[in-house]
Amino acid sequence: MRNRFVAGLTTTFVTAGLVLLSGVHPAAAAAPVELLYATAVNMPMTFIVDPALGKYVSSTEAGSGAGEVAIASDAGIAVIADTTNNAVVVAGLSRGAVQRRIPVGRSPRGVAIAPDRRHAYVVNYGDNSVSVIDLGTFAVTATVTVGRGPEDLAITPDNRRLYVTTVDGISVLDATTNTVTGTIPAGRNPGGVAVTPDGKHAFVVNRAASTVSVLDTATETVTATVNVGTSPQFVDVTPDGARAYVTNANDHTVSVLDTATNAVVATIPLGFSPVAVAVAPDGRRVYVSGSDGTVATIDTAASAVTSSFIAWGGGFGIGLAVGTVNPVAPVASLTLNPVVDLGAFNSDTSGSLPGTGGIAKSTWDFGDGVVETVSGWNNGHIYRHGGHYTVTLTITDHYGASSTVTRQISAYPKLRPISLLGSNLRYVTADAGGSQPLVANRTAAGGTWERFDLVDVGGDVGLRSLANGKYVTVDTATGRLTANGADADAFEIVPIDHGAFGLRSRRTGKYLSGNNGAAPLTADRTEIGAWERFYQLAGELSANSRIRAMVNNRYVSADNGGAKPLIANRDAIGSWEQFDLIDAGDGWVALFSHANYQFVTAEAGGNQPLIANRPTVGDWERFKVDHKISITGDLLLAGANGKYVTADAGGNSPLIANRTTLGAWEQFFVSS
Incomplete structure (x- = not known):
């Protein structure tokens, strides 16, 4: 079917299985290009192909299944039969964005748009019907029952009649009343149908008969039957009405019909099975698509193939459209989130608009000296150092049109997890889930x-x-710290001794104070005193650790709530048997007892048993958890005297750091 619209409108040709588009977008500044719009079996998109470039440049996000497509360029829409989802998709032409998804009958296939742009029509193969869609409201206003197994349809230029190919013949539908007025006999298994530009004839492909029926639209009778190749599929007519082109799938050929004599005047061989066909608006070229996503260009003057390429991988081509389009340039959009964890770049480009020419490449300037150009998109950058960066994204389409967007990002690569132990031997908390200081x-x-x-x-x-995912910030008026920031405040770590450190706020220039736990933390101290000292856990799995002696398989306890020395005599775990491993600097740890919230010391420089009774960490409170490959357990090396801790007397005596040789009594298993 072919439609030529009234003067003053953009000329658009619509056929079932193919659409010819010649559209001018007044706002577009780019030089016009000839593009193909193609659907394929089981492909969840409609491809936009540039035959001059020999590839597809963009696509719509419309699930087409095995459906066909019709385009109204002056209305700026494409109507696509989504066979898989029993729907019709209405998409904008310039960017391919889906505007509406309209439920219709089962297994929709052929599509046509009325010349007056008021209605679209789709044949429902599974329901033996035609759905009438109001393009003003995007609603189905009528469903007309036609013959069995409808495949395709074509509408006359005066918008009065529809010809629907069915197993029973050609159903003639009055488009003004949405009623079937008759059935015209045709050959076996009618498929594609096209109407001549003057509206006087319709050509119907008979797939099982390998013929084309020529209909006189005035008398609604078949006036000629033309033999073509094996298994013909679709047909299109040149703008002057002089030639009709028929795809022959099994012969891998295209038959050229002289419409004046209804005779085949040429047979053009192809290297694939052709299905869909569309004649260019100027009539000089014919485009054919079919097996494996192959698209071929035929020179109508020479009746010869001038180019052939695979436009998409797999998916047998079903629908095809061609037209002259003024491309719309892409529009870049970029949303950035603060970089956390391992410094991984976290961006969202989903708001970008690809334009008619799709996206050929994207160039990223990450603001840290790294610039990358890739095909498609890229989210793989890693920031090695924290800071504030300017990120610039430029997207370029296949015609060289580009769009640039610039955004600021805060990069805060994660160094390690931390829990802060104050000098009052209590842990810092983002109270009430971060809502309190x-x-x-x-x-x-x-x-x-x-x-x-x-x-x-x-x-x-x-x-x-970790309470709320927000950053700790300092209130300059009160000096208090709250986890409420989208951006991080900077703090300087000031080492003190034996793993203790101070934190100085860059915002206030003053040190953090734990205020002995009696009040919230504040960044208001000019020097480090007792309350400005902090410790941290030695690692993420250092909290709530327990120590089991291998000699008797019992847990070490800070006996009598820490009042007595440590001894390995417990079968069960309670608070007396739990210790936090605190970072004591240079690979050493301190054992922070849950029995009394004191540090374990190798008393008297290691000459007396270990006991939890120290409020700060010094040399006597430092230990190394040393794993030896030659034995199965962990060794505890005391910083007080450089000797190993032993569960003396086979675990019957308190732990003491007095061993230089190793045996079963010196083996422990330290676990979280």
Whole structure:
């Protein structure tokens, strides 16, 4: 079927199985290009192909299944039969965005748009019907029952009649009343149908008979039957009405009919099975698509193939459209989120508009000296150092049109998890899930409120609360710290001794104070005193550890609530048997007892048993957990005297650091 519309409108040719488009977009500045619009079996999109470039340049996000497509360029829409989802998709031409998804009958196939742009029509193969769609409301206004197994349809230029190919023949539908007025006998298994530009004849492909029936639309009778190749599929007519082109799938050929004599005047061989066919608006070229996504160009003057290429991988071509289009340039969009964890780039480009020419490449300037150009999109950048960066994205289509967008990003690569132990021997918490100021008043570090990610802030560090995912910031008026920021405040780590450190706020220039736990933390101290000292867990799995002696398979306990020396005599785990491993600097740890919230010491420089009774960490409170390959357990090396801790007397005596040789009594298993 072919439609030529009234003067003053953009000329658009619509056929079932193919659409010819000649559209001018007044706002577009790019030089016009000839594009193909193609659907394929089981492909969830409609391809936009540039035959001059020999590839598809863009696509719509419309599931087409085995459906066909019709285009109204002056209305700026494409109507696509979504066979898989029993729907019709209405998409904008310039960018291919889906505007409407309209439910119709079962297994829709052929599509046509009325010349007056008021209606679209789709044949429903599974329902033996035609759905009438109002293009003003995008609603189905009528469903007309036609013959069995309808395949395709064509509408006359005066918008009065529809010809629908069915197993029973050609159903003639009055488009003004949406009623079937008659059935015209045709050959076996009618398929594609096309109407001549003057509206006087219709050509119907008979797939099983390998013929084409010529209909006189005035008398609604078949006036000629033309033999063509084996298994013909679709047909299209040149703008002057002089030639008709028929695809022969099994012969791998195209038959050229002289419409004046109804005779085949040429047979053009192809290297694939052709299905869909569309004549260019100027009549000089014919495009054919079929097996394996192959598209061929035929020169109508020479009746010869001038080019052939695979436009998409797999998916047998079903629908095809060709037209002259003024391309719309792409529009870049970029949303950035703060970089966390391992410094991975976190961006969203989904708001970008690809334009008619699709996206050939994207160029990323990440603002840290790295510039990358890739095909498609890229989210693979890693920021090695924290800071604020300017990210620039430029997207370029296949015609060289580009669009650039610039955004600012805060990059805070995660260094390690951290839990802060104040000088009052209580853990800092983002109280009430981060809604209250930070305070050092927790006895355990096992919850998310007491855990933070230490992040890189350009040489300094920031704190990201696991309670709510927000960053710790300092209120300059009160000096208080709250986990409420989308951007991180910077803190300088100031080492003190034996793993203890201070934190100085870059915002206030002053040190953090735990205020002995009696009040929330504040960044208001000019020097480090007792309350400005902090410790941290030695690692993410360092909280709530237990120590089991291998000699008797019993747990080490800070006996009598820490009042007595440590001894390996417990079969069950309670608070006396739990220790946090605190970072004591240079690979050493301190054992922080849950029995009394004191540090374990190798008393008297290791000459007396281990006991939990120290509020700070010194040399006597430092240990190394040393795993030896030659034995199965862990060794505890005391910093007090450089000797190993033993469960003396086979675990019957308190732990003491007095061994230089190793045996079963010196083996422990330290676990979280």
